[in-house]
Amino acid sequence: MFKIAAPPLFGLAATTATEMIIAIDGPAASGKGTLGKRLAAHFGLRHLDTGLLYRAVAKALLDAGHSLEDRAKALAAAQALDPARLDERTLKTHAIGEAASIVSAYPEVRAALMELQRDFARKPPGAVLDGRDIGTVIAPDAQVKIFLTASAAERARRRVAELKSSAEPADEAAVLADIERRDARDRTRAVAPLKPAADAHLLDTTHLDIDAAVRAAIDIVEAARTE
Numbered sequence: 001m002f003k004i005a006a007p008p009l010f011g012l013a014a015t016t017a018t019e020m021i022i023a024i025d026g027p028a029a030s031g032k033g034t035l036g037k038r039l040a041a042h043f044g045l046r047h048l049d050t051g052l053l054y055r056a057v058a059k060a061l062l063d064a065g066h067s068l069e070d071r072a073k074a075l076a077a078a079q080a081l082d083p084a085r086l087d088e089r090t091l092k093t094h095a096i097g098e099a100a101s102i103v104s105a106y107p108e109v110r111a112a113l114m115e116l117q118r119d120f121a122r123k124p125p126g127a128v129l130d131g132r133d134i135g136t137v138i139a140p141d142a143q144v145k146i147f148l149t150a151s152a153a154e155r156a157r158r159r160v161a162e163l164k165s166s167a168e169p170a171d172e173a174a175v176l177a178d179i180e181r182r183d184a185r186d187r188t189r190a191v192a193p194l195k196p197a198a199d200a201h202l203l204d205t206t207h208l209d210i211d212a213a214v215r216a217a218i219d220i221v222e223a224a225r226t227e
């Protein structure tokens with residue numbers, strides 16, 4: 001049985017004894033999405049890849065021919081976002097990821113997407129959310145927080161394999177440079193920077209394949225449930 005969550009912070013409703021929120025944060029291409037999906041399936045929870053929300057905002061701007069620097073248009077796109085219509089296939093490109101890193105630094109865009117994420121998290125039976133600020137901002141009351149890491153070189157290698165399998169051209173040195181630039185931007189932005197929550201479990205997957213990473217994450221969740 002899970003513990004009753006601590007008093008709600010930042011307006012996040014306390015979960016009941018049987019609901020569970022798992023927060024997964026980590027840098028670009030650390031495997032958060034895959035791990036999130038697998039954990040959600042294992043524990044019978046819903047899953048939200050929150051990067052898709054920022055990607056959808058960026059794509060809406062690009063599709064409409066607006067500049068990524070146009071903050072008013074970015075805010076309008078965030079407010080108009082329909083989370084039921086996130087098309088992973090068109091959002092998961094490298095270029096959209098880069099663009100998402102820019103619009104996600106705007107505080108007003110983050111604020112516009114906050115309630116939607118919290119609503120998703122607190123609906124029964126609970127959820128796995130992955131992103132950059134889930135354990136620190138969106139769900140500080142999450143019962144389990146995992147901060148995924150892997151070396152930038154390993155993340156670039158995985159991203160290149162992924163791009164090649166979807167027939168996108170991929171140059172490993174360029175992908176590594178992009179990942180390092182994106183890490184720096186995500187870590188140093190003023191609002192909700194990428195950083196582990198004080199109570200997050202660090203999971204370094206540099207030397208783990210996805211099955212081993214999932215097993216390690218399940219062990220972390222199981223240990224947290226019995227605490």
Ligand code: DC
Pocket residue numbers: 028029050051052054055097100101102104105130131132133134182186
């Ligand atoms: O996880 P991803 O690569 O799909 O994320 C794309 C960009 O969106 C990433 O550079 C930072 C941003 N992002 C964020 O700021 N906060 C989140 N919770 C998720 C993603």
